[in-house]
Amino acid sequence: MAFELPELPYAYDALAPYMSAETLEFHHDKHHQAYVTNGNNLLEGSGLESKSLEDIVCESHGSNAGLFNNAGQHYNHIHFWSWMKKGGGGTSLPGKLQSAIDSDLGGYDKFRANFIAAGLTQFGSGWCWLAVNNGKLEIMKTPNGENPLVTGASPILGCDVWEHSYYIDYRNARPKYLEAFVDNMINWDYVLEMYEATGA
Ligand code: MN3
Numbered sequence: 001m002a003f004e005l006p007e008l009p010y011a012y013d014a015l016a017p018y019m020s021a022e023t024l025e026f027h028h029d030k031h032h033q034a035y036v037t038n039g040n041n042l043l044e045g046s047g048l049e050s051k052s053l054e055d056i057v058c059e060s061h062g063s064n065a066g067l068f069n070n071a072g073q074h075y076n077h078i079h080f081w082s083w084m085k086k087g088g089g090g091t092s093l094p095g096k097l098q099s100a101i102d103s104d105l106g107g108y109d110k111f112r113a114n115f116i117a118a119g120l121t122q123f124g125s126g127w128c129w130l131a132v133n134n135g136k137l138e139i140m141k142t143p144n145g146e147n148p149l150v151t152g153a154s155p156i157l158g159c160d161v162w163e164h165s166y167y168i169d170y171r172n173a174r175p176k177y178l179e180a181f182v183d184n185m186i187n188w189d190y191v192l193e194m195y196e197a198t199g200a
Contacts, residue, residue: 014085018184036074072146076158089186126142131148155194157194
C-alpha cells in the first residue's frame with residue numbers, strides 16, 4: 001500500500017528540552033517525508049504495491065535496495081514517533097514488560113546499559129533496538145534503514161542514531177542523546193502494545 005506520512009502524536013515542542021521542536025520539524029517534515037516520497041516512487045512498478053508495509057520491508061530486503069531503504073525508514077519512523085512521549089522514560093515500566101526485562105535481559109539497569117551501548121557502537125547511521133526474537137527480548141543494532149524484521153525478529157522499541165536525530169540538540173554527543181531517550185522520552189505504553197502484539 002502507498003506510504004503516507006503520519007502526523008506526530010504530540011506537538012512539535014512536546015519533547016523539549018530533550019528533543020527540540022526544530023529537530024522534530026526537520027526530522028518529521030523533511031527526513032520522514034523524503035522516505036515517504038521516494039518510497040512511493042520506488043514502490044510503483046515493484047510488484048509489491050498491494051503488500052503491507054512490513055511485507056514490503058521484508059520482501060525488498062536483499063533484492064531492491066532503493067525501495068528497502070525507504071520502506072525500512074518509513075516503518076522505523078512511524079514507530080519512532082510513538083516510542084517517545086512527553087514525560088516518558090525512566091523506570092516506571094508496565095509490570096509485564098518489567099518481568100520480561102528481568103527474566104530475559106537481567107533487569108532494567110542491564111537493559112539501559114546495553115541498549116545505550118548498542119546505539120553507541122552502531123558505527124555510522126543506524127538504529128538500536130529492543131526486539132522479540134523466538135519469544136524472548138533481545139537488544140540489537142542495525143545499520144542505515146534496516147530493522148529486526150529482516151532477521152525474523154519483532155522490534156518493540158527502537159532509537160534512531162542517525163545524526164539528523166540528535167545533531168541540532170546534542171551536536172556530536174550521541175551518548176547524551178541516548179541517555180535522554182531512555183531516561184526521559186520512552187513511551188513504555190507503546191512498547192507494551194507492540195510487545196503484546198507479538199503474542200509474547
Ligand atoms: Mn531518522
